[in-house]
Amino acid sequence: MAPDRASSLTQLARLGFSRFDDAETHLAELSELVGIARETLLAEASRAADPDEALAGLVRVARRRAQAVRDVLQDERGREVVWRLLGASRGFADFYLRRPEQLAALPGAGRRLPTTEELRRALGAAVGADEDGFAASGDEASWIDLRVAYRAQLAEIAVYDLMHPDPVEIVHAVSAALADAAGAALDASLAIARTKVTNSGGFGGFPRDEVLRTRLAIIGMGKSGARELNYVSDVDVIFVGEPAAGTELSEARAIEIATRLAIQTMRGIDGIEAEPALWEVDPNLRPEGKQGALVRTLESHIAYYDRWAKSWEFQALLKARPLAGDPTLGEAYVAATQPKVWSSSQREDFVDSVQRMRERVMEHIPAEDVPHQVKLGPGGIRDIEFAVQLLQLVHGRSDEDVRHRGTLNAIDALEAGGYIGREEAAVFARDYRTLRLIEHRLQLVGLSRTHLMPRTEDGLRRLARATGLAESADGVEEVWEDIKREVREIHVRLFYRPLLSAVARLPQDEGSLTEEQARDRLAAIGFREPAVALRHIGAVTSGLSRKATIQRHLIPVMLRMFAEGADPDYGLVAFRRISERLGETPWFLRMLRDSSGAAERLTRLLSASRYAGELMEWIPESVAWLDNDEQLRPRSGPSLEEEARAIQTRHDTIEDAMRAVRALRRREMLRTAMGAVLGVTTLEQLSDALTTITEVTLRATLRAVRREVVPEDDASLDFAIIGMGRFGGAELGFGSDADVLYVYRTEAVEPHRAETLALKIVAELRRVSEDFRLPLELDADLRPEGRKGPIVRSLDAYAEYYRRWSVSWEAQALLRARGVAGSVKLIDAFMQLADDVRYPEQPDAQAVREIKRIKARVETERLPQRIDPTRHLKLGPGGLSDVEWLVQLLQLQHARTVPGLRTTSTLAALDAAVEAGLVIAEDAALLRAAWLLAARLRSANTLLSGQTSDVLPTDRRLLDGIGRILEYPPHSATQLEQDWLGTARRARRVFDRLFYG
The missing domain is CATH 1.20.120.330 (Nucleotidyltransferases  domain 2)
Incomplete structure (x- = not known):
C-alpha cells in the first residue's frame, strides 16, 4: 500500500470512520461538489457519532443542492453542527435532502433551546395563523409547511442536545422543549383545521362564526403532559369540546364541530403527505378508549370518571396537562380531574x-x-x-x-x-x-x-x-x-x-385529625390508652429531621398494624424506645419503609410479645433480622460454641468474659423468640434452640470460672454439670429453669482440696451467671436429698448415696439426666452410674407405688391455691406432669428390656413405648397432643407477658394474644381455651387408666 494511501486510512480510522473505501470516494466527491479541501471537510468529523453516515448524507444533499451544503460547510461552527447532527441522525439527512434550503439555519442553530412562546410563534407563522386561531389556508400545502417548520425547530433542539458537554444533565430540558414543540405543532395544525372545516375553506363545512364559538382543548397525556417527550413518540391526547359561554351554539353542534376539528388536527400531524408525518396522535386514553366518543364535554368526562373509570385511567390522568387549543377549558379539565387522581388510591385493590x-x-x-x-x-x-x-x-x-x-x-x-x-x-x-x-x-x-x-x-x-x-x-x-x-x-x-397497600387503605382524613378526634380514632382501633399513645406518636414524629419525616409517613400505617395485635399500646411504646435507641441509624427506617415485610413483622412482634420487645430495646440492631428469615432461625450449636470459645481468648477477666457471654445468650434467646412469634421456628426447633443456647452458655461460663477459680496446680480436677428435668430432656421452653447437678472427681486432687474447689466453682457459677435482664436460674433441687443435700458431690459420693439411700423420686429424676458441660470422662462415668439407678434390672413394686403416691400428693399439695387446676399447664389434669410421670413410670419399669426407652426425651420415650406395645397408638396420640399443646401454651404465655407462668390466663385479651402467637385467627380466645380443656381432659383419662390402673 502506498504511503499516502496508508496515511489517509490511518487518519480516517482515527476520526472514527469504518468504511474506508466509501469514505475516500465520498470525500473526493464532496470536495469536488462544494469546492472545499478534504482537510477542512474532515476538521470536525471526529465529533460525529457515525462519520460514515454523516459523510454519505452530506454527499446525497450536495448532489442535489451543492451551494446549500457549501454555505454551511464554509462556516466553522456550521461544519461542527453538520457533522454532529448528521452523524447522529440519518433521518435529518433525509430531511435536508428533501429540504436543502433548511441547511442555511444550521450555523446559528442550537445555541440555546427555543422557548415555548418562540415555538408557538414559529409554527403559527409557518401556517399564517391569525388572532382568532385560523390559518391562512386549509389546504394540504399548509400541513407541509407546518411539518417543515416543525422539523426545523426539532433540528434546533437536536443541535443543542448533541453539542452540549453534558447531555445526561440536560435530558429534562430537552424533553420539555420537545413537548412544547409538540404542543405548538398541534396548535398550528388546529389552526389549519379551523380554516379547513369552515365554508370558506372549500370543505362544505361550518360557518366561521360557529367554528369560532366552538371551544376545543387538547389535553396532553403521558410524556407530552409531563413535558418528558421523546424526539419521535406517540403524543397521547384527550379532546374536550364545548360551546363558548354566552353563545347560542348548542352543545351537540359544538361537539360535532369539535370532533371534525380534532380529526383534521390529527390528520395534519400524522396524515400521509409529501412531507412525512411528524408522529402519531393517539387519542385512545379517552373514556372508553377506541370505542368512546373522540370528543366529549367536560361534564361528560367527569361523569365517566365518577362512575366507570378504571384505576389505570387515573394513573394516566396524573400527567394530564393543557397542551393545545383552548387553555381555559384545558385548565378546567385538569382542575376537575386532579382531585379524582389523588383519591384513586383508595379504590379497592x-x-x-x-x-x-x-x-x-x-x-x-x-x-x-x-x-x-x-x-x-x-x-x-x-x-x-x-x-x-x-x-x-x-x-x-x-x-x-x-x-x-x-x-x-x-x-x-x-x-x-x-x-x-x-x-x-x-x-x-x-x-x-x-x-x-x-x-x-x-x-x-x-x-x-x-x-x-x-x-x-x-x-x-x-x-x-x-x-x-x-x-x-x-x-x-x-x-x-x-x-x-x-x-x-x-x-x-x-x-x-408492602406498606403501599396499607397506606392506600388508610382513611383520607387520617393525617388531619384534631387531638380529640385522634384519641377517638386510636380508641376505636384498639388502643386502651389513646392519650398516652398520642404522646408517643408525637415523640417519634415531631421535628424537621429526615427521620421524623419518614416516621410521619410510617406511623399511620403502623398504628393500624399495631392495633391488629394483642397489645397495641405496648407495641407503640416499644417501637418508640427502639427508634430512640437506634437514633439516626439510616438503615432502620429505610428497611421498614422499603423491605418486603419488615414493618409488618416488627409491629406484629412488638404488639404480640413483651418478652421479645424488652430484649429488642436492649438489642435494637435485631430489627435488621426481620428482613431475612435466615437471621430469625436458631444458629447451630457448633457456630455458637465457636463464638463462645472465642470470647475466652478475647477477654482476660471473668467479668469481661461473662458480659460477652450474657450478651451472646440474650441475643440468641431474642433471635429464637422472634422466630417463634413470627412462625419461622417450630416447637421442636424452639426446644432444641433454647437447650443449645443454655448448654453453650453453661460451658462458656464454666470455662471462665475454672480459669479464675482453679489454680494451675489443681488443673487436673474434673468437674461437670449434669442437665436434669426439661433441660436434660432438651425440652426447654421460654421461662424454663435449667435443672442441674454438679459433680467432681478427686482422683488427681486431695479430696478436701477438691471439695473446696468444687464448692468455689459452683458458687462462682451461680454468681456470674446471674442476669437481671434475662435471668438464668440454675436449679439444683433435683440433687440427692433435694435442698437439704450438698449442692455438689464427688462421683464417689453420688455412687455411695445412690447405692445406700436413694429413693424412688431420685431414680425418677435421673431418667432425664444428661451431661451438658465439663469433663467428658467424668460425664461418661456419671451417666454409667445413673444408668444403673434409673434402669434397674427388676422394677421395685414398692418404688412404683411410691411414685404413684407422690404424684397424687403433688396434685393436691403443689397446685397453687385459688387456681383452677384445669388451667395449670404443668401440674393440672392432662398437663405436662401427667404425660411426663406416665412416661417415666414406663421407663423405670421397662427401660432395662426396651432400649428405646433409654432416652431423656419424653416424646421419644412415648414413641418407644408405642413400638414396644406398652401404650396403644391412639392413647399415645392423645398424650402427645396434650404435652405439645401445654408446652406451646407455656412458652407463648411467657412470650406474651414477658413473665413465666404455668397457668393459662382467664383474661380474654391475654388468651387472644397467646392464640395469635400460636397462629390462631384473631379473637380466638374461646377456641384456644376449649382446645386446651378438651385436649387435657382426653389426655387425663388416658393417664388415669394407664398410671393408676
Missing part, C-alpha cells in the same frame, strides 16, 4: 391493579426483544415511571408536595418527603436521565419511534459515541446492563413495597 398492569406490559413484549427494550423491559424506563407514579398516587392523597407530572421532579419530591431513600432517589434520577438519553439517541438515528438497543457492534459503537457514555460498543452495553440491574432492584423494592 388499587395498588394490586397498578402492579398487575406493569406485569401485563412486560408480558406483551416479544421474548426476543426483552433484553433490548430500553422503555418497556425489566430495568427500563417504565420500571422507574411505574414505581414513581405508584408512590405518588399512594402518598399524594395526603401530601400535595409529591404531586408532580414530571418523573424527575417527582423523584426529588418523594426523596424530600422521605418516601424513598436518598441513595435510591439519586440512582433512579441518574439512571432515568441516562435511559432517556439512550432513547433519544436511538430515535434520532432514523427520526423514528424505537426503544430497542442496537444488536450489532456498529450500532452499539454509534450509540456509545452519540451519548458519550462509553468509548466502545462493549462499554455502552456494560453501562446498559448495570442500569438495568440497578433499576430493576430498586423498582422491585419500591413497586412491591
Whole structure:
C-alpha cells in the first residue's frame, strides 16, 4: 500500500470512520461538489457519532443542492453542527435532502433551546395563523409547511442536545422543549383545521362564526403532559369540546364541530403527505378508549370518571396537562380531574391493579426483544415511571408536595418527603436521565419511534459515541446492563413495597385529625390508652429531621398494624424506645419503609410479645433480622460454641468474659423468640434452640470460672454439670429453669482440696451467671436429698448415696439426666452410674407405688391455691406432669428390656413405648397432643407477658394474644381455651387408666 494511501486510512480510522473505501470516494466527491479541501471537510468529523453516515448524507444533499451544503460547510461552527447532527441522525439527512434550503439555519442553530412562546410563534407563522386561531389556508400545502417548520425547530433542539458537554444533565430540558414543540405543532395544525372545516375553506363545512364559538382543548397525556417527550413518540391526547359561554351554539353542534376539528388536527400531524408525518396522535386514553366518543364535554368526562373509570385511567390522568387549543377549558379539565387522581388510591385493590398492569406490559413484549427494550423491559424506563407514579398516587392523597407530572421532579419530591431513600432517589434520577438519553439517541438515528438497543457492534459503537457514555460498543452495553440491574432492584423494592397497600387503605382524613378526634380514632382501633399513645406518636414524629419525616409517613400505617395485635399500646411504646435507641441509624427506617415485610413483622412482634420487645430495646440492631428469615432461625450449636470459645481468648477477666457471654445468650434467646412469634421456628426447633443456647452458655461460663477459680496446680480436677428435668430432656421452653447437678472427681486432687474447689466453682457459677435482664436460674433441687443435700458431690459420693439411700423420686429424676458441660470422662462415668439407678434390672413394686403416691400428693399439695387446676399447664389434669410421670413410670419399669426407652426425651420415650406395645397408638396420640399443646401454651404465655407462668390466663385479651402467637385467627380466645380443656381432659383419662390402673 502506498504511503499516502496508508496515511489517509490511518487518519480516517482515527476520526472514527469504518468504511474506508466509501469514505475516500465520498470525500473526493464532496470536495469536488462544494469546492472545499478534504482537510477542512474532515476538521470536525471526529465529533460525529457515525462519520460514515454523516459523510454519505452530506454527499446525497450536495448532489442535489451543492451551494446549500457549501454555505454551511464554509462556516466553522456550521461544519461542527453538520457533522454532529448528521452523524447522529440519518433521518435529518433525509430531511435536508428533501429540504436543502433548511441547511442555511444550521450555523446559528442550537445555541440555546427555543422557548415555548418562540415555538408557538414559529409554527403559527409557518401556517399564517391569525388572532382568532385560523390559518391562512386549509389546504394540504399548509400541513407541509407546518411539518417543515416543525422539523426545523426539532433540528434546533437536536443541535443543542448533541453539542452540549453534558447531555445526561440536560435530558429534562430537552424533553420539555420537545413537548412544547409538540404542543405548538398541534396548535398550528388546529389552526389549519379551523380554516379547513369552515365554508370558506372549500370543505362544505361550518360557518366561521360557529367554528369560532366552538371551544376545543387538547389535553396532553403521558410524556407530552409531563413535558418528558421523546424526539419521535406517540403524543397521547384527550379532546374536550364545548360551546363558548354566552353563545347560542348548542352543545351537540359544538361537539360535532369539535370532533371534525380534532380529526383534521390529527390528520395534519400524522396524515400521509409529501412531507412525512411528524408522529402519531393517539387519542385512545379517552373514556372508553377506541370505542368512546373522540370528543366529549367536560361534564361528560367527569361523569365517566365518577362512575366507570378504571384505576389505570387515573394513573394516566396524573400527567394530564393543557397542551393545545383552548387553555381555559384545558385548565378546567385538569382542575376537575386532579382531585379524582389523588383519591384513586383508595379504590379497592388499587395498588394490586397498578402492579398487575406493569406485569401485563412486560408480558406483551416479544421474548426476543426483552433484553433490548430500553422503555418497556425489566430495568427500563417504565420500571422507574411505574414505581414513581405508584408512590405518588399512594402518598399524594395526603401530601400535595409529591404531586408532580414530571418523573424527575417527582423523584426529588418523594426523596424530600422521605418516601424513598436518598441513595435510591439519586440512582433512579441518574439512571432515568441516562435511559432517556439512550432513547433519544436511538430515535434520532432514523427520526423514528424505537426503544430497542442496537444488536450489532456498529450500532452499539454509534450509540456509545452519540451519548458519550462509553468509548466502545462493549462499554455502552456494560453501562446498559448495570442500569438495568440497578433499576430493576430498586423498582422491585419500591413497586412491591408492602406498606403501599396499607397506606392506600388508610382513611383520607387520617393525617388531619384534631387531638380529640385522634384519641377517638386510636380508641376505636384498639388502643386502651389513646392519650398516652398520642404522646408517643408525637415523640417519634415531631421535628424537621429526615427521620421524623419518614416516621410521619410510617406511623399511620403502623398504628393500624399495631392495633391488629394483642397489645397495641405496648407495641407503640416499644417501637418508640427502639427508634430512640437506634437514633439516626439510616438503615432502620429505610428497611421498614422499603423491605418486603419488615414493618409488618416488627409491629406484629412488638404488639404480640413483651418478652421479645424488652430484649429488642436492649438489642435494637435485631430489627435488621426481620428482613431475612435466615437471621430469625436458631444458629447451630457448633457456630455458637465457636463464638463462645472465642470470647475466652478475647477477654482476660471473668467479668469481661461473662458480659460477652450474657450478651451472646440474650441475643440468641431474642433471635429464637422472634422466630417463634413470627412462625419461622417450630416447637421442636424452639426446644432444641433454647437447650443449645443454655448448654453453650453453661460451658462458656464454666470455662471462665475454672480459669479464675482453679489454680494451675489443681488443673487436673474434673468437674461437670449434669442437665436434669426439661433441660436434660432438651425440652426447654421460654421461662424454663435449667435443672442441674454438679459433680467432681478427686482422683488427681486431695479430696478436701477438691471439695473446696468444687464448692468455689459452683458458687462462682451461680454468681456470674446471674442476669437481671434475662435471668438464668440454675436449679439444683433435683440433687440427692433435694435442698437439704450438698449442692455438689464427688462421683464417689453420688455412687455411695445412690447405692445406700436413694429413693424412688431420685431414680425418677435421673431418667432425664444428661451431661451438658465439663469433663467428658467424668460425664461418661456419671451417666454409667445413673444408668444403673434409673434402669434397674427388676422394677421395685414398692418404688412404683411410691411414685404413684407422690404424684397424687403433688396434685393436691403443689397446685397453687385459688387456681383452677384445669388451667395449670404443668401440674393440672392432662398437663405436662401427667404425660411426663406416665412416661417415666414406663421407663423405670421397662427401660432395662426396651432400649428405646433409654432416652431423656419424653416424646421419644412415648414413641418407644408405642413400638414396644406398652401404650396403644391412639392413647399415645392423645398424650402427645396434650404435652405439645401445654408446652406451646407455656412458652407463648411467657412470650406474651414477658413473665413465666404455668397457668393459662382467664383474661380474654391475654388468651387472644397467646392464640395469635400460636397462629390462631384473631379473637380466638374461646377456641384456644376449649382446645386446651378438651385436649387435657382426653389426655387425663388416658393417664388415669394407664398410671393408676
